[in-house]
Amino acid sequence: MFFELKNKCSETKARSGILRTSHGDVETPVFMPVGTRATVKTVTPLELEELGARIMLANTYHLLTRPGIDVIKNAGGLHKFCGWHKPILTDSGGFQVFSLAKIRKIGKDGVEFSSHIDGSRIFLGPGESIGIQKELGVDIIMAFDECAPYPCSYDDALKSLNITTEWEKASIDFPIGDDQKIFGIVQGSTFRELREKSASELVSLGFDGYAIGGLSVGEPEELMLECIRWTEPLLPEIKPRYLMGSGMPKQIVKAVAEGIDMFDCVLPTRLARHGTAFINNGEDIPVKAARYSKDTGPVDENCQCYACKNFSKSYIRHLLNVGEILGIRLLTIHNLHFYFNLMSEIRRQIQKGTFANFVAAYLL
Secondary structure (H helix, E strand, C coil): CCCEEEEECCCCCEEEEEEEEEEEEECCCCEEEEEECCCCCCCCCCHHHHHCCCCCCEHHHHHHHHCCCCHHHHHCCCCHHHHHCCEEEEECCHHHHHCCHHHHEECCCCEEEECCCCCCCCECCCHHHHHHHHHCCCCCECCCCCCCCCCHHHHHHHHHHHHHHHHHHHHHHCCCCCCEEEEECCCCCCHHHHHHHHHHHHHHHHEEEEEEECCCCCCCHHHHHHHHHHHHHHCCCCCEEEEEECCCHHHHHHHHCCCCCCEEHHHHHHHHHHHEEEECCCCCEEECCCCCCCCCCCCCCCCCCHHHCCCCCCHHHHHHCCCCCHHHHHHHHHHHHHHHHHHHHHHHHHHHCCCCHHHHHHHH
């Protein structure tokens, strides 16, 4: 059994479970750190594991451009290449159809990119994307899709969805490894009819799990949550649900309450590089700010991460301001610890039957 549902909250739609893969089990709800280019920025795989990471996300398009799939195959697959021996999920390259809109052209069979590195032609369609992910040897493969921009018209969203549905139908027909699983991705922009249409069509195809894509692209948070509420009732209870790209702490708590099991986001590492740390109930502070220049306390008094147990805000601010990489590393360690600790607490509260009370207190 790939996904085992263990506990359900009686007052919300929250649930806890276990993803079982050939590279280890993953307790859900889970946050997946983003290792776009086969690394989570500034931290080692050992540090990731010690912080509490159990699954990592990488990106098909970026690994295709550099170092190239042949290089990774020569190393024995992505796990061996990057030294991460726990599960890996790969984005299909579909998000780059959105994020690299200025250098791509969409056709019936896929997308032609002008490489953001050297301008060379790169073609990705369902077959290419699934084939690459199979060769990488990852545990969870994502179907090839298109992420529509926000805002967009109903007609444009429908056109995008029709293309995506055909690509996803093709994706599930391509062979993958015996130990690999494939997720479908619900699209439809912010239109209820299209979200429900997408979910129903994908469920009929029998994917191993289902993602809700096309969100966190500029829409208001409440509209994002509405899209989840429209979609979740149509997804099989016995299969995992993944909200792609959404990751502010309070958003995660709210989405878990709506029945989401899996999350990814670049925020913990990106904000660390900009000198920002998460504290308390998902608040954040600009450690790089002048007001912390003589603050000898830790980033978070209640945190037990390596950075908080050993260094002050004053010192970390100094490192950031003189361009020392250790400052970014320490904030990255802290932020990732914060996220993994949040997910651990969420799972504990669901298992205890007290998640609804936890949500009420966290969102105050």
